[in-house]
Amino acid sequence: MMSLTKNVRTSLAVGTTAVMAMALASCGGGGGSASGDCEPATKVAIAYQPGLGYASLLIAKQEKTVEKALPDVDVTWQEMNSGSAIRDGIVGGNLQVGAGGIGPFLVGLDAGVDWKVLSGLNNMSLYLNTMDSSITNLEDLEGAGSIAMPAPDSIQAVVLRKGAEEELGDAKALDSQIVSMGHPDGVQALIGGQIAAHLTSPPFQAQEIDEGATKLLDSYQLFDEHTFNSIFTKTDFAECNPKVVEELVTVVADANAMLTDEPAQAAKVLSEEMGIPAAEVEEQVTSEDVAFVNTPTGFATFAEFMESIGMIQEVPETGDMFFDTEATADAS
Template identity: 30%
Template sequence: MKKVFTFLTIFLLIFSLAGCSTNKQENHSITNQDITIRIATQYGLQYAPAQIMEKNKLIEKYMPGANIVWQTFPSGGAINEALAANRLDFAFMGPPPFLISWDKGVKIKLVSSVQGGPNGIVTYRPDIKSIKDFKDDDKIAMPGIGSTQHIFLQMESDKLMNDLHAMDDKVFSMSHPDAMNALLNKQVAAHFASAPYYFEEISNPDFHEVLTGKEAFGGEFTHIFLVATEEFHNSNPMAYAAVYQALVDSIAYINEHPEEAAKMLAPIYNLSEEKTLQYITWKDVNYSTTPYGLLKMAEFMKKAGYIKKTPEKMSDIAFETIVAQMGKKNGEDTQIEKLQR
């Protein structure tokens, strides 16, 4: 009963802000069966809330009969192409590809934070202790140019070499599963890895870590957000609220029932339940709807030339599900606003 009340409250907030007169939802003959929700996700345990949403049919709990289409993409760049072509309604993705699309005028905004947690550059080479130790022909596998991992690499290059592009020629675009295999076979010098591949690699006694994302960024950050198109948000407030509430339920499930979540996630990654539990409860792993470091990321991306503008206020890039959570304290930033810088 409490969850139903919460869902209705969220719906009323979204519906009132979206405007009662917005197009499709005025037609009361539309049913859940008429609604298709297309959602993109990617590889890695940072997307665990999405995987639990899908496996437990959490959206269907609030939108019975709706057609939920889940798609797995290899990178944020591929998701950006699908968003620009109007082939998606929601996407789980990192801040850099989101900000790049937003800057180009794609009508998308943030729905919620999803996960922040450890990632880092892992290598088998004992001679590599810093990013300055990579040789001319060395390659670092990661999802691609403009990925979160690449932005972190540029931040560290800027600090150590006074040249944020100094390591760009080392980037080798690969999905995380393929990158881990390439590292194991010594086909690349290193992998800028995310969970669970990061945990697997740093647990290997023959590997060591060169740099963490937290060190490069200089503090806490949100690794994954859920974004939605403005068209879907404005046209389908009930469905938008259903997806958001399903995400909230999924994050709460992982945090409150990690053993059960691990049991559900283990087969997806071909891991034992014990190891999966260890990974989703690893130090610094944070499944949360509260964003961290977003504006700091935007400011660096403008400096690096990825985007031409930065958001003047959070509502420029986020829907009310984030804006209302952040609040507004007259005269100074709220604590959540301070977390963005």
């Protein structure tokens, strides 16, 4: 157990150090916008992850609304397994726009990545599920086996540590059990009995419940309602590409309006993209703990907890987290 704990802590430390090094290396070599000599991008790579938490972007991808709004820009879409991988891609210059959870975004910001949130994508509760009937709480889970999630600095990892602090008195009590795993693989590993628990997101958590899983944690009970995913980019890119930023915010707002006002139509589009029956998708997008809203919320609450357990060094100011867009006027 001790070696595993050391590995998790080391991976966090090494990851943060790598982000800091990449962020420093990218400074001064980016857009050159401060001197007014930048040129608008002709290619934009947008990264997202599997799951319903990216429904707004999946609709945009399926219907090519970004491409239609930006006909002179070569838009590409990349699916990745974790927010930390997306963060590294943006810092390294391989991606221009990313979508992900609060955890990797705040870790990057704290490490010196000059980026901000353009818009929220949704609010969703995140579940920690188990298939083991002998595990009814975190005390039972401690030492019982691996706990899968996208990465040790994912929003899911923050949720687990908050639960561990409240139930076990130590936020890092379960760190030795964390294993990095993409959501689809995590579902199969949980159902197959290869892991003790899986902290995931819609639609994967509902799929696990349908297979007989039991919920051990609910992020809304720990942090109140909060943003699950948002879209973000670096400051120099945003300053040099205001049209891209404006259209992205609009595209997300339009997709969220479809998801909220026309869930059946949205489910049909998502079914084609995700390979899930439309009826199942519609049930998911209309769940009571799912809301497709543009305003980011809960960032400060997560940041305060992350600072308290050493995941970040300080809580950022609101203006340092969000661009001034139509979506972020009431961001928190």
